[in-house]
Amino acid sequence: MNDQRGRTGATRVLWSYTHDMRAALMWLLLLELVSNGAALAQPLVVRAVVDRLGAGESLVGPVVLLVVIAATGLVLTWLSTYLMERFGQRIVLTVRQRLVRRILGASVSTVEERPVGDFLSRVSGDTTVLRHTVTGMLVHGAAAPLTIAAAVVVMASIDLVLLAIVVAMFGLSMVAAKWALDRVGRASEEAQGHLGGLTSVLQRALVAFRTVKASGTEEWERRLADEAAGSSYRAAVRAGRAEATVDVIAVTGIELSFIVVLVVGAARATSGALTLSDLIAFLLYVVYLRGPVGTLAMVGSSFAEGLAAVRRVRELELLPAEAGDRPATTAPRAEQNGGRNGEPSLRLDDVWFGYQGQPLLRGVTLDVPRGLTVLVGPSGTGKTTVLSLVERFADVDRGRILLDGVDLREIDRGALRRRLGYVQQDAPLLGDTIGAAVRYGVPDPDGADVVEALRTVGLWSWVSGLPSGVDTPVGERGVAISGGQRQRLAVARALLRDPAVLLLDEATSQLDARSERVLMRAVVEQAAHRVVLAVTHRGVVAGLADQVALLDGGRVRAVGRHEELLSSDTLYRELLAVPEFPSAPERGKREERSVISAD
Numbered sequence: 001m002n003d004q005r006g007r008t009g010a011t012r013v014l015w016s017y018t019h020d021m022r023a024a025l026m027w028l029l030l031l032e033l034v035s036n037g038a039a040l041a042q043p044l045v046v047r048a049v050v051d052r053l054g055a056g057e058s059l060v061g062p063v064v065l066l067v068v069i070a071a072t073g074l075v076l077t078w079l080s081t082y083l084m085e086r087f088g089q090r091i092v093l094t095v096r097q098r099l100v101r102r103i104l105g106a107s108v109s110t111v112e113e114r115p116v117g118d119f120l121s122r123v124s125g126d127t128t129v130l131r132h133t134v135t136g137m138l139v140h141g142a143a144a145p146l147t148i149a150a151a152v153v154v155m156a157s158i159d160l161v162l163l164a165i166v167v168a169m170f171g172l173s174m175v176a177a178k179w180a181l182d183r184v185g186r187a188s189e190e191a192q193g194h195l196g197g198l199t200s201v202l203q204r205a206l207v208a209f210r211t212v213k214a215s216g217t218e219e220w221e222r223r224l225a226d227e228a229a230g231s232s233y234r235a236a237v238r239a240g241r242a243e244a245t246v247d248v249i250a251v252t253g254i255e256l257s258f259i260v261v262l263v264v265g266a267a268r269a270t271s272g273a274l275t276l277s278d279l280i281a282f283l284l285y286v287v288y289l290r291g292p293v294g295t296l297a298m299v300g301s302s303f304a305e306g307l308a309a310v311r312r313v314r315e316l317e318l319l320p321a322e323a324g325d326r327p328a329t330t331a332p333r334a335e336q337n338g339g340r341n342g343e344p345s346l347r348l349d350d351v352w353f354g355y356q357g358q359p360l361l362r363g364v365t366l367d368v369p370r371g372l373t374v375l376v377g378p379s380g381t382g383k384t385t386v387l388s389l390v391e392r393f394a395d396v397d398r399g400r401i402l403l404d405g406v407d408l409r410e411i412d413r414g415a416l417r418r419r420l421g422y423v424q425q426d427a428p429l430l431g432d433t434i435g436a437a438v439r440y441g442v443p444d445p446d447g448a449d450v451v452e453a454l455r456t457v458g459l460w461s462w463v464s465g466l467p468s469g470v471d472t473p474v475g476e477r478g479v480a481i482s483g484g485q486r487q488r489l490a491v492a493r494a495l496l497r498d499p500a501v502l503l504l505d506e507a508t509s510q511l512d513a514r515s516e517r518v519l520m521r522a523v524v525e526q527a528a529h530r531v532v533l534a535v536t537h538r539g540v541v542a543g544l545a546d547q548v549a550l551l552d553g554g555r556v557r558a559v560g561r562h563e564e565l566l567s568s569d570t571l572y573r574e575l576l577a578v579p580e581f582p583s584a585p586e587r588g589k590r591e592e593r594s595v596i597s598a599d
């Protein structure tokens with residue numbers, strides 16, 4: 001019952017993919033019917049040939065007709081095959097475009113909780129399976145029953161007894177084929193699932209390729225991939241075996257019908273209930289049925305296979321989009337350049353937030369005015385989470401975050417993000433070249449002053465010395481440049497957006513202390529007219545901040561200048577690893593004392 005509901009649902013989904021192609025679909029169906037119809041006329045012409053032969057009449061007319069019918073059939077077959085392929089590819093294109101739009105429109109948490117490989121296999125692999133299913137189902141699947149029905153009508157006009165035999169045999173083979181088709185469906189779904197697993201394993205290993213190599217785990221990863229590939233292979237072979245069984249069952253029905261019709265028909269012809277030419281025509285129709293019946297078997301198999309693909313594609317199509325904005329209760333000021341005094345300001349007001357029902361932030365209240373505010377705290381306290389909430393990758397559970405006095409949830413998400421600049425922890429680069437990576441996501445990329453941005457982050461002397469300058473390729477995933485250079489490029493990109501609020505998540509952690517200080521000084525200069533909220537574990541950055549907020553236990557434990565917190569807060573001292581390191585003369589004295597005491 002559930003299976004049946006699944007099939008009906010899947011058919012409806014498949015039908016929905018043809019939304020703007022219904023006219024093309026109807027033409028295709030018509031073409032298929034005409035092409036099948038031409039073949040349907042052949043046995044009748046053969047009967048005319050036999051009758052004329054008996055009567056000693058000329059055979060030229062019927063033979064010419066047979067040639068015309070065959071030629072027409074060939075042309076129509078070529079045309080319908082080509083158009084079907086085109087139609088199928090259009091479906092794949094439509095579905096892929098829909099999926100990509102869905103994925104990119106989904107929330108950060110929705111996307112991050114699934115393996116990347118799973119998305120890839122659904123968008124590339126499952127949509128390809130879908131192509132055969134849609135064309136098979138909607139064109140062949142619709143034309144074959146109509147063709148069979150037409151043949152049955154003609155066969156009924158020739159002999160009802162023989163027809164009853166064919167229908168009974170056909171019915172029996174349908175029951176047997178259904179059993180095999182269920183096995184095709186189950187095995188195909190399993191094969192596609194394991195294929196998704198293989199993509200995930202490979203994707204994971206490729207992303208962390210250096211770690212895999214350095215850990216010497218190539219063999220381990222290979223085994224995992226082999227297991228997934230092997231399981232997919234075994235399931236696909238099982239599906240193939242069941243498919244072959246479906247084909248044989250369908251053909252067996254026709255073959256048995258042919259033999260029984262031949263025997264019973266011969267008896268009826270002998271008794272005079274049937275002419276010889278009728279029997280030959282009827283037998284030709286039985287042979288003719290092999291085509292549409294075989295097609296039905298193929299459509300059944302491909303539908304069983306496609307059912308799993310439809311489900312997997314559908315799951316992605318139903319990914320929830322990012323939650324909407326609340327209706328504004330105050331005048332929208334999202335596109336304004338500043339709050340009070342024209343200065344941008346950010347405020348976290350009793351913010352509560354947790355993952356999977358586990359509270360993480362428990363009433364964070366913090367004013368982040370113009371200038372540099374640094375967020376420090378033990379690992380896992382929720383510093384990155386605070387930045388995510390400002391970007392509205394997720395919304396607060398309780399409390400509010402205000403930008404220029406307006407609750408973020410009342411600001412259009414796109415407008416909000418246009419006012420923010422964000423450098424995430426691993427600072428990925430998107431763009432083939434240095435210039436493209438810096439211009440990425442900048443509202444006016446052509447007018448952007450890439451050189452100035454590169455100067456600000458201290459990269460211009462390096463880039464200008466490269467043979468291809470800003471057109472130098474950065475390599476996929478930015479592998480052709482160092483981690484520190486990548487981070488500087490990411491900061492340059494964020495600055496080029498000219499954001500009101502700049503969010504930096506350990507964005508300079510891979511730089512040496514001197515370069516980090518220089519870069520952060522440049523950022524601080526820029527912070528004169530914007531809010532900069534930076535997560536860091538480094539004293540170099542904290543020392544430059546207008547204020548430091550220490551996050552601990554889900555709350556703000558202390559706010560102040562770096563020096564104040566150093567002297568007043570033990571946790572802060574521990575976190576920034578500021579050693580109570582004695583000066584050189586003191587160290588000498590200490591060593592002297594230890595030597596003396598050892599004596």
Ligand SMILES: Nc1ncnc2c1ncn2[C@@H]1O[C@H](COP(=O)(O)OP(=O)(O)OP(=O)(O)O)[C@@H](O)[C@H]1O
Pocket residue numbers: 109112355356360377378379380381382383384385386
């Ligand atoms: N998408 C998520 N789903 C479930 N838990 C999450 C998710 N993101 C973060 N967490 C959990 O929330 C906690 C805080 O994570 P967060 O990255 O905000 O900490 P952090 O203070 O920035 O840490 P670090 O200094 O190590 O980068 C961690 O325990 C983490 O496991």
